[in-house]
Amino acid sequence: QVQLQQSGPGLVKPSQTLSLTCAISGDSVSSNSATWNWIRQSPSRGLEWLGRTYYRSKWYNDYAVSVKSRITINPDTSKNQFSLQLNSVTPEDTAVYYCTRGALGSIDVWGQGTLVTVSS
């Protein structure tokens, strides 16, 4: 059974960098069939896909246009995890952030979620 365990701070100051990590158990970040995604949810924006990393003989990344200039998603094969960095955050980035697995052509496993508040 695949499980995703998120970690990271729940409070970030404006203009600073939001950093979250997602530890994978039951699968590999280097899987040739899965993708590893970050999605956030807020009352104002609903569910919003932020981006993904995946391995198909080499590493690929895709990012949402809305955050493309500020986001980095990196795999860490040594720890079997992946991370999210979102730079220059504003209060608009306040949301519950989820790491997820893409498989079955869908999004089939979700982390527990992390409420990140952007405030001074």
Next chain:
Amino acid sequence: SVLTQPPSASGTPGQRVTISCSGSGSNIGTNTVHWFQQLPGTAPKLLIYSNNQRPSGVPDRFSGSKSGTSASLAISGLQSEDETDYFCAAWDDSLKGWVFGGGTKLTVL
């Protein structure tokens, strides 16, 4: 939201209810639709994938369908525990990312 869902739906115990999800040619019209159930304070859970497939453990009371640029989630034999939020999603070829509906809050009367 890129995909359009009604904000609310309701039904009585035992009844059959449907929730719609409308998109466009770059998402639902080209790719498969997926449905999620989200209980309060928890992460969304995959309910239906690839238009009409149920993951292991999802009761067959839940079913999905797709036609053109729209899709529907049907719940038969409605139960009080079904009262929660439901979201649809699809990959969008133009945006090159996942897009979601705004969610439908289902009330069991």
